[in-house]
Amino acid sequence: MLRTQVAIVGAGPSGLLLSQLLQLHGVDNIVLERQTSDYVASRIRAGVLESGTVDLLVKADVGARMLSERLVHEGFALGFAGRDFRVDLKRLTGDVVSVYGQTEVTKDLLAARVVAKGHLIFEATQVALEGLDGAHPTVRYTQGGKTREIACDFVAGCDGYHGVCRQSVPAAALQTFERIYPFGWLGILADVPPAAHELVYSNHERGFALCSMRSTTRSRYYVQCGLDEKLEAWPDSRFWDELRMRLPAAVAETVVTGPSIEKSIAPLRSFVVEPLKVGRLFLVGDAAHIVPPTGAKGLNLAAADVRVLYHALVEHYRTGSTEFIDRYSERALRRIWKAVRFSWWFTSLMHKFSDDPFNHRLQLAELDYLTKSKAAVTSLAENYVGLPFERS
Ligand code: FAD
Numbered sequence: 001m002l003r004t005q006v007a008i009v010g011a012g013p014s015g016l017l018l019s020q021l022l023q024l025h026g027v028d029n030i031v032l033e034r035q036t037s038d039y040v041a042s043r044i045r046a047g048v049l050e051s052g053t054v055d056l057l058v059k060a061d062v063g064a065r066m067l068s069e070r071l072v073h074e075g076f077a078l079g080f081a082g083r084d085f086r087v088d089l090k091r092l093t094g095d096v097v098s099v100y101g102q103t104e105v106t107k108d109l110l111a112a113r114v115v116a117k118g119h120l121i122f123e124a125t126q127v128a129l130e131g132l133d134g135a136h137p138t139v140r141y142t143q144g145g146k147t148r149e150i151a152c153d154f155v156a157g158c159d160g161y162h163g164v165c166r167q168s169v170p171a172a173a174l175q176t177f178e179r180i181y182p183f184g185w186l187g188i189l190a191d192v193p194p195a196a197h198e199l200v201y202s203n204h205e206r207g208f209a210l211c212s213m214r215s216t217t218r219s220r221y222y223v224q225c226g227l228d229e230k231l232e233a234w235p236d237s238r239f240w241d242e243l244r245m246r247l248p249a250a251v252a253e254t255v256v257t258g259p260s261i262e263k264s265i266a267p268l269r270s271f272v273v274e275p276l277k278v279g280r281l282f283l284v285g286d287a288a289h290i291v292p293p294t295g296a297k298g299l300n301l302a303a304a305d306v307r308v309l310y311h312a313l314v315e316h317y318r319t320g321s322t323e324f325i326d327r328y329s330e331r332a333l334r335r336i337w338k339a340v341r342f343s344w345w346f347t348s349l350m351h352k353f354s355d356d357p358f359n360h361r362l363q364l365a366e367l368d369y370l371t372k373s374k375a376a377v378t379s380l381a382e383n384y385v386g387l388p389f390e391r392s
């Protein structure tokens with residue numbers, strides 16, 4: 001039987017970052033991942049990092065490539081009613097965001113874990129947690145046809161929304177909060193220069209559209225789509241036509257089209273479970289909460305959870321106190337609910353929910369208000385760059 005202090009399930013950004021920070025602070029851990037390392041390193045998802053996330057990655061010694069390759073964005077644009085309005089993040093908040101793909105963050109973390117000789121077990125299937133209520137939990141898994149066991153002090157469930165950790169907790173011990181939106185995002189990645197230097201979030205009668213990027217030569221675009229849409233119904237030409245129709249004319253003119261190198265549909269949901277600590281299991285990142293991607297908060301929230309949890313565990317092993325680990329759930333949830341609120345609000349403002357023109361008129365009125373009120377646009381900017389971390 002293997003033995004470690006913290007068994008981490010999932011080698012997504014939360015699991016890898018937690019593993020890296022714990023090891024740097026002398027806490028032994030093992031990461032179990034269902035997929036191969038190549039699969040993990042190639043997943044395309046988030047693109048926007050808050051400064052707090054950048055700082056944590058630097059602290060975790062995985063910041064060098066990010067700091068040299070990221071694109072620093074001091075603002076973004078809101079498109080609506082044929083116009084575009086720039087939200088000047090820097091002027092309104094003094095802060096900026098960084099465009100650096102989750103794929104790159106994951107690659108940097110994987111490379112760092114290898115250099116630090118971290119114990120990572122890939123292709124671990126049938127992961128099962130036992131004894132979470134007692135002092136000696138175990139994690140069982142199968143690899144290469146053999147079943148093995150890890151004895152540990154704590155389990156960190158970093159295994160995403162569909163993972164096994166949250167499902168291992170008796171339903172009565174968790175409360176879930178959920179909102180399912182009646183649409184998804186169809187996203188493409190293409191090696192073409194971005195339409196604009198900054199991101200453009202566009203509200204349109206045909207539905208929402210987003211212009212994002214990964215670099216000055218690689219673009220990421222999304223259009224709102226129905227939940228029952230099939231990828232086969234979206235050849236590149238249809239995607240580019242639909243995107244251009246939904247953007248302000250000045251932006252649409254600058255869209256450079258090209259073959260897509262990835263195309264996928266993601267449903268949108270808001271989801272939170274409480275509490276985030278059950279016995280000796282901690283739920284972290286997407287295993288504990290999902291936000292619609294409109295506010296670019298998912299990965300940032302996952303990093304914020306890791307920040308609270310690694311401090312708590314390091315403190316526990318340093319002093320023997322359980323104060324911080326007992327407060328993990330409450331501290332993380334305070335930030336989570338604010339991000340859930342912001343992501344829900346920004347989603348509601350920018351998407352087409354029905355054919356009812358009343359709803360669209362309300363959205364246009366609120367967007368117009370944002371362009372006139374420094375208070376309103378500052379609230380948007382503050383939430384977008386990431387709220388300050390609370391000390392206690
Ligand atoms: P995951 O990335 O889901 O990782 C979980 C890991 O656990 C996976 O590697 C999985 O294979 C593994 N696993 C699952 N089950 C098991 C098991 N039983 N045993 C072992 N391992 C298991 N966030 C932002 O902050 N900014 C953005 O701009 C942004 N844009 C997004 C755009 C899209 C289209 C989508 C879908 C998401 C976006 N997000 C964004 C959200 C962000 O990608 C997630 O919040 C982030 O991936 C969460 O990381 P995680 O490590 O908690 O979970």
Ligand code: PHB
Binds near residue numbers: 294
């Ligand atoms: C992305 O680039 O994938 C992206 C950017 C901003 C968002 C969501 C996704 O709000």
